[in-house]
Amino acid sequence: MTANKVTVGLVYGGKSGEHEVSLQTGFAVMNAFDYEKYEIVPFYITLRGEWRMGSVLHRPMNSLDEMKLESASDGTAEAAGAMFASLSGRESGIDVMFPLLHGTFGEDGTVQGLFEMAGLPYVGAGVLSSAAGMDKDVMKKLFAAAGLEQGEYIAFNERDWQTNRHELLQEAENRLGYPCFVKPANLGSSVGISKAEDQEALIDAVELALRYDRKVLIETFIDGRELEVGVLGNDEPQASIPGEIVSSGDYYDYNAKYIDGKSEMMIPAPVDPDLADSLRELAVRAFRAVEGSGLCRADFFVRRSDNKILINEVNTMPGFTPFSMYPLLWRETGMSYQALLDRLIELALERHEARTNLQYGR
Ligand SMILES: Nc1ncnc2c1ncn2[C@@H]1O[C@H](COP(=O)(O)OP(=O)(O)O)[C@@H](O)[C@H]1O
Ligand SMILES: [Mg+2]
Known part of the structure; x- marks a missing residue:
């Protein structure tokens, strides 16, 4: 919309159980963007699944409440289909969509499909990759085909x-x-x-x-340490240093993840350099196995009995608050939260560009 600025459609909230986490992520991302380079159009999806589009933001929000108001008050609730019909034209002014949604309808390829239909570039994994990363059975088949060891x-x-x-x-x-x-x-x-x-x-x-x-x-059951690696890129994905989860519970269940606050992240993970290298290499392989793009977090077990590395899963939209594993792994690898946002936007635009010249029929 404004000349020379990139207009980012930031999508947060959503119908999934991770609604609240997504709001916090939305708030953090909104505030981390460099408003000299970007302007933001907020898209708030309510718990009931209504889309509310706010007006263009030229500055960060002061609080989460202000953010909710901003996207609710002068925003219009519309069916997603109708909204995207109006967004799909060039005149929409949106340069790139940034979905900050987890789980069903966010990380599973559905919202990515909506962006594809509208011809809009978007941050992160595509339709196939998102869907494959969401289905643990399909994901494991792809890992097996790529020669990755797993339980x-x-x-x-x-x-x-x-x-x-x-x-x-x-x-x-x-x-x-x-x-x-x-x-x-x-x-x-x-x-x-x-x-x-x-x-x-x-x-x-x-x-x-x-x-x-x-x-x-x-x-x-795998008796192992839980190690996680961030992957960033499109055709030449890079891996972060590994981090380790030390769960407060018997395993990393919902309570240990979000409730009791006692689980710890060790960044960098206390592992010897050879193990770290192997994890990074396997993380890139896992990203490629699901045909990832933009970002993913690859999660591994390192079995206690023999130190064997087994892949558990990839998350195509990993937790993305400034205190989440993925951004912290990159920070420790030398990339700030803000630089990470720049890079993700760049990767989204690159991927879109690379695909615009493709032929869709004879
Ligand atoms: N096969 C397994 N052996 C041991 N622990 C496991 C196994 N599968 C899952 N877990 C534990 O449960 C947690 C959640 O499982 P995960 O497959 O990562 O699901 P989610 O997609 O919900 O994160 C893991 O982080 C780990 O602590
Ligand atoms: Mg997991």
Whole structure:
């Protein structure tokens, strides 16, 4: 809109369980942008899924409350489809969208698809990569195809469970043993995940996971340290130094992640240089395995018994407050929060540019 400034559509809130975290991220990002170079158009998605578009911001907000007001008061609630129809023209003035959403409808390729339809550049993973990174079963298949080592698991859907429960339990017991981890295939923040110590607990755990998704995974338990690496880039992704999660609970469950505040991040992780190098190399491989772009955080287990590195997952929209692992890993690697934002915008525009000359038919 203003000459020479990049206009960023910042999308935060959303229908997922991570609404509040997303608001805090939105606020932090809004304030970290250099307003000499950027102007911001806030898009606030309410918990009910209504989109509210605020007017252009030329300066940071003073508080989270001001931010909510800004995007609610003179903003208009519109169906996302109608809004994007009006955004898709050149006259919309938005140069790049920046989705700060986690989980369902944010990190799973759906909002990315909306941006694609509107022809808008956007920060982070594309549709395929977001969707693949959200589905733990598909993600593991891609990791396996890329030769990344990971723990044993089985995946099945609700119908398999109804018709073949006995065989599935037997297979889990024979191949995976106890304890084991049970997870809904498509979720985050440890929601719906349990650790099962015996058959009764396993059945309960599967029933619980099936409340969140029709597809469920049972994984062998890995007794390991949890190490995480940030990846940044498009065709030539770079890896940050590794960080370590020291969970306050038995494992890194929802409570340990968000509630009790006692889990710790060790940045850099206290690992020897060889292990750090291997983790960085594997993180880039994991990013490529899901055809990532922009950013991701790759999470690993390093098994205590033999120091073997096993991939757990990639997150295509990792926690992004200034106190989250991903930005802190980059800070320690030598890139500030503000520089990280610059780089992500640049990567989004580069990717869009590279694709605009493609032919979409004969
Ligand atoms: N197979 C496993 N063995 C041991 N711990 C696990 C296993 N799977 C998950 N966990 C623990 O549960 C946490 C959440 O699981 P994760 O697969 O990362 O789900 P989310 O996508 O919700 O973060 C992990 O950070 C780890 O502490
Ligand atoms: Mg995780």
